Amino acid sequence: MQETYRIAGQAQGTTYAITWYADRELVNKTQIDSIFKSLDASLSIYQSGSLINRFNASQKSIEMDGHLARVVEKSMEIFCQTGGLSDITVYPLVRAWGFGAKPTDTMPDSATVREILACVGSDKLQVRDRRLLKTIPCVQIDVNGIAQGYSVDVVAGFLEARGISNYMVEVGGEIRTKGLKLPDNEPMKIGIETPSVTGFDAPVIREVISIGDGAVTTSGSYRKFRESGGIRLSHIIDPKTGFPVQREIISATVVAPDAITADGFDNALLAAGINGAFEILNRRPDMQAYFIYRQPDGTVADTASAGFGRYVVAKADR
Amino acid sequence: MAGAGLTSAFTPAFAKAIGSADKIRLGIIGTGSRGAGLATLIREMPDYDLVACCDIIPENLQKGLSLAAKNAKGYTDYRKLLDDKSIDAVVIATPLYLHYPMAVAALQAGKHIYLEKSMTYDIPQAIDLVKKVKVSGLVFQIGYQYRYYGLYHRVKEIMKENWLGKITHFECQYNRNSNWRFPVKDPKMERAINWRMYREYCGGPLSELCAHEIDVVNYLTDSRPVKVVGLGGINYWKDGRDTYDNIRTVYDYPNGVKASVTSVLSNAYNGYSIRILGDKATVEILRDKALIYPETTNNAKGVVDGVTGATIAVTTQGTGVEVKFGKPGEAQLEPTVFALKDFAECVRNKKEPVSNVETGRDGSIAIHMGNAAADTEKVQYWKPEYSA
Known part of the structure; x- marks a missing residue:
């Protein structure tokens, strides 16, 4: 008899929910929470003594663990494929703009930004076997833009290793699904939310998709931003200019085979703007994306890559 | 809001013009805990010279004067303080039942007034004070500082x-x-x-x-x-x-x-x-x-x-x-610093305060x-x- 099993909790400063369909429980919350603990110990800038924080504090290099090695490898790949729009060495800028582990009240001026830019650029990182090296001591990395997606993959991998083949893993709005809902063999439905006005509004569904075996993530600055002189400053910093991204895209939803890919690209697509985003997507046929954006007249519209339509669940079937 | 009224309809009967660079010569009537607290903040503000204090309790008066300008005058009778023509504005921080008579006397003496909350002891006083402030053309602010915060x-x-x-x-x-x-x-x-x-x-x-x-x-x-x-x-x-x-x-x-x-x-x-x-x-x-x-x-x-x-x-x-x-x-x-700064601004530019006699009346009547x-x-x- 196939049952529905659920585990929900808090991790990485947000919530997670795991649903699977099987004839036995197979996985428990303690196991999941210990996976998140090991991820935090490696990748969290919010946890003192984490591997990433030790690298940031180091003068030259550290020995990576499996988590950090995988995330760094993928980040470097995406750095190249996005023309540098996705760059984990952006952390000193993120901190200066007040989105680091410690929020600040101040804003950097352009001289400060210029100074910090000297420490930014993934070309200042090198990987030699398991060692991660920096060419100058002030280089610091922040993998928040990709770690959540990676975590989803790690949890999904754990479920699969336990013999679960019908599941949904969701961490802070990043999702991976496989198989069907049993026993009725129904596809899993995922809502894409309408960007909210305030930082904490409950989600409202704009579109419903079903992606089969794959991952979907969404990036948007509508929840995390600062306000300065009536202008909203995005938490996504352009690593080239050093300033918060000011683009027409409000949210970018990416479907990819795995969550680390989807999550790794979503910020960059948002930073690239609609035209730039489609250029990047043209080179990645395994990825589809859906954008909600602001038109020049202020109204909100949406658009998507050509292959995205096949995921959309018709209104009648929702 | 009756905000436009002050500048056009009413001409101050007594109050002299205060230039933007001039310090406002201020007296405090009532230098108990709240009055002395205000004096402490006023002392740090460039807008005011605290030139007179009044209190019937000697310890309070002494405390007030210790926070005031050198040579500031001390009074036990507020009417004497109001007689000083060189004083532009007064802060009234006395027990509630004294607010109305003191505010009326201060208006008659042509002083701008920062009156601590709440405004009046009873409803008829609140209604009457609105009328008196309106004809005076003077700046009248009630000490509800959160309106400025x-x-x-x-x-x-x-x-x-x-x-x-x-x-x-x-x-x-x-x-x-x-x-x-x-x-x-x-x-x-x-x-x-x-x-x-x-x-x-x-x-x-x-x-x-x-x-x-x-x-x-x-x-x-x-x-x-x-x-x-x-x-x-x-x-x-x-x-x-x-x-x-x-x-x-x-x-x-x-x-x-x-x-x-x-x-x-x-x-x-x-x-x-x-x-x-x-x-x-x-x-x-x-x-x-x-x-x-x-x-x-x-x-x-x-x-x-x-x-x-x-x-x-x-x-x-x-x-x-x-x-x-x-x-x-x-x-x-x-927050009180913002309220006091705005009071100075209102006195200099003859503006109606955000916390004014009408909002003060509404508060007092509700109480x-x-x-x-x-x-x-x-x-x-x-x-x-x-x-x-």
Whole structure:
């Protein structure tokens, strides 16, 4: 008899929910929470003594663990494929703009930004076997833009290793699904939310998709931003200019085979703007994306890559 | 608002013009705890020269003068202070029953006035003071400093932006766990020092504590109460006082919005707090910060199995999110400093204060209605003639 099993909790400063369909429980919350603990110990800038924080504090290099090695490898790949729009060495800028582990009240001026830019650029990182090296001591990395997606993959991998083949893993709005809902063999439905006005509004569904075996993530600055002189400053910093991204895209939803890919690209697509985003997507046929954006007249519209339509669940079937 | 009135319709009868560079020559009438507190802030402000103090209690007067300019004059009779033609403006920080006679005398003497809250001892005084201030052409500000505080400006803004949804209730409390007394060395001075305990001098917790919150609700809703019910008593501090040691009122505002206003002197949990209840979120205003608690509405569930969206920080679910206000890096000042700065600005440019005689009247009448509701155990209604 196939049952529905659920585990929900808090991790990485947000919530997670795991649903699977099987004839036995197979996985428990303690196991999941210990996976998140090991991820935090490696990748969290919010946890003192984490591997990433030790690298940031180091003068030259550290020995990576499996988590950090995988995330760094993928980040470097995406750095190249996005023309540098996705760059984990952006952390000193993120901190200066007040989105680091410690929020600040101040804003950097352009001289400060210029100074910090000297420490930014993934070309200042090198990987030699398991060692991660920096060419100058002030280089610091922040993998928040990709770690959540990676975590989803790690949890999904754990479920699969336990013999679960019908599941949904969701961490802070990043999702991976496989198989069907049993026993009725129904596809899993995922809502894409309408960007909210305030930082904490409950989600409202704009579109419903079903992606089969794959991952979907969404990036948007509508929840995390600062306000300065009536202008909203995005938490996504352009690593080239050093300033918060000011683009027409409000949210970018990416479907990819795995969550680390989807999550790794979503910020960059948002930073690239609609035209730039489609250029990047043209080179990645395994990825589809859906954008909600602001038109020049202020109204909100949406658009998507050509292959995205096949995921959309018709209104009648929702 | 009657804001335009001051500059055009009325010509100050006595007050002399004060240039933008000139310091305002200020006198304080009443240098007890609040008056001396104001003097401490005024001393640091470039806008004022505190040139005179008045108090009938020698220790208070001494304290005031110690915070004033060198050569400042001390008085025990406020009328003598008002006779000093060189004084431009006065702060009145005396027990409530003295507000009206002192304010009227100060208007007659041509002084601009910063009068501590609440405005008047009773309703007829409030109505009459509006008339007298209007014909005087003088600047008249009531010491409701929260109208000048960025925190409240921001809360009003997010209410307008519909962060809270439809707002139906306010829950205000101003509690403390103390007898609310000052030490008295000479028993003869009991009533002069602990005037808050006696109805002869004030309206008790509602006029001396909750006044701020009633004014805040008026300010945030741009309205005033329609009616009020209330219960009060002296059930804990049975020490000879005749003002309530606990009072709970419910004010009814236009469109059915209700504001409970409470003061309990035997519990200090979240002593000062205003909760604004909307159907999307609650805001809780504390002394120097405000928190938003979103309602958890699971309108997404049932339709789909999961939702993809920008990460919701876990702190926004069930716990409060702090309301940011002010500009980044801006110094956090005591709200009263902003009120006093604006008073100087109003005096120099003949502007009507945000906390003015009409908002002051609305607050005072609401307070008296609330006390009357508790005294009579009958609903008290706002009468048309109050705001005619």
